[in-house]
Amino acid sequence: MNKIENNKAWFLVLPVFILVAFSAIIPLMTVVNYSVQDVFDTNTRYFVGTEWFKAILNDAALQSALMKQFMFSFTTLSIEIPLGIGIALLMPKRGMAASLCLVLIALPLLIPLNVVGTIWQIFTRSDIGLMGWSLREMGVAYNISRNPVDAWATIILMDVWHWTPLIALLCYSGLRSIPEAYYQAARIDRASRWAIFRYIQLPKLTNVLIIGILLRFMDSFMIYAEPFVLTGGGPGSSTTFLSQALTTMAIGQFDVGPAAAFSIIYFLIILAVSWVFYTTIMNMQKEK
Amino acid sequence: MKSRIALIVYILFILLPIYWLLNMSFKTNQEILGAITFWPQNFTFENYQKILTDPSWYKGYINSMIYVSLNMVISLTVALPAAYAFSRYKFVGDKHLFFWLLSNKMAPPAVFVLPFFQLYSSVGLFDTHIAVALAHCLFNIPLAVWILEGFMSSVPKEIDETAYIDGYSFPRFFAKIFIPLIGSGIGVTAFFLFMFSWIELLLARTLTATEAQPIQVIMTRTVGASGIDWGVLAAAGVLTIIPGIFVIYFVRNHIAKGFALGRT
């Protein structure tokens, strides 16, 4: 669509700008200020320059948290996106069954994050949880507080359970916007199931998938409450992701200086990855 | 047929953990800690009774609902005109402003916890519903602008032009013609706003103490000196799911109608 050049449009955007700036820019400036000082309280503080940045960048525990974070985000996304598309394709198209499906599938999305953690913590306990108990009865050695592999598998399963519905919902909606005539034309051409998916359905899905993938990347990169409740970051620190390391530092130990430096690095990483992703997709669309 | 079975298996996978929570919420603690039972043997409403008769418990639900609704109203009110501007006009810095808005969705809340606490304390809003609602605007307004802009771009511009020729002023055109046209979009957006505000924990916990504390924070106190009160914990968990069921039920038709979001 050709857009009209009109700088008065700024007035329509202004309320959004002011509201978001209030909550975004003031705290961001404060974080930057923290990051170059050793703060005890507002009157007792010392300028330390870039010392915190140096310490954080060379901290082995944080480097490993970053690696774990990338691994976690990559794994969950590569399961959730194909699975979500698959579920969307399977869902009934209209009628009561479609409504029921939508409501049931959307359920996990609307549960507070720490409650999701609680549900899975209960579910996987071997004394009172269905899954933990069943696995034990079947003779599988499964213990999320001792075995890092079990802890990882459970967190990924929980994330898939919680967030695949988002992808499924977005894709389902994208699929519904395809006119029936397209399918009829494909049937006349005797197109295969795969051809229909590749040339009719997938192109219609790209836009909703962009939103889905970006949302999932950002949120999975910031995951905090769910693993915190489920495993507490353990066993050891095997499931301590970035947000949890940061929160422990900022609130638990009250080291605001290093925590702020950490925050800035963290934010820059997300910003860079998202920007590359966003620009690549926008350019792909422009070329089409 | 095969696809039906796959779908049913998936839905079972979704429902099983929730069923287990529901099952536990109707049991006594004795039964929970005893042998595994697949449905409550001594069916009891005791756990729910405890929550629904104690103001310090059920006020948590009211608090959560107040700030979530406030957030939805604020976000939609400011995001609608902004999304219209992004979908119709070119202006200085538009692309960068859009990405800056999105970047706030990327800022890990953990980054902002401490300055947020101080910011809202210094303007005297600490422990109020409006504080949490405003803080959630940080990620909800960008999301609302993003989704609404997609819906608005799919409305042909000729409609705007015809309305202006017919003598409609901008506010009247916007309220009378444009908003009804993107009704589904507003429904879908409201769903996502509700979702992200309702499930958020870190900011809501940091910005409240007693007066505006949300339910997911109050829940953590079932962990007492004598161990965890599993039954009440499960009942509280079940109650946090119910508002979501209503919301998804109301927007199901908008989602089923189909939308293909996108910027061009």
Place this chain on the structure above:
Amino acid sequence: MSWMVWTTPTAGFFIGIGLILASMSIWQYVSPSIERKGFLPIKTTRGDRLFIGLLTSAFIHLGIVGFTDLSILVATAISAIWMAILMRWG
């Protein structure tokens, strides 16, 4: 304001960023920039190149501060040169 624990260097930093953004907006308003293709793999406007420049400069600073013993001024100098190249030929 005192809880924001301002220091002179960070205040200077934000004033600098603010001035850059303001002057870029005015420049854009007076003579709008047209998208072009330089050595970067994508078409960019002046504002895009500024953003890319600032973001990469941040990483240059992090790299030098974190993993070498060089002064931060070295990072700033490298960033300034990189920024100039990017704005002109990017």
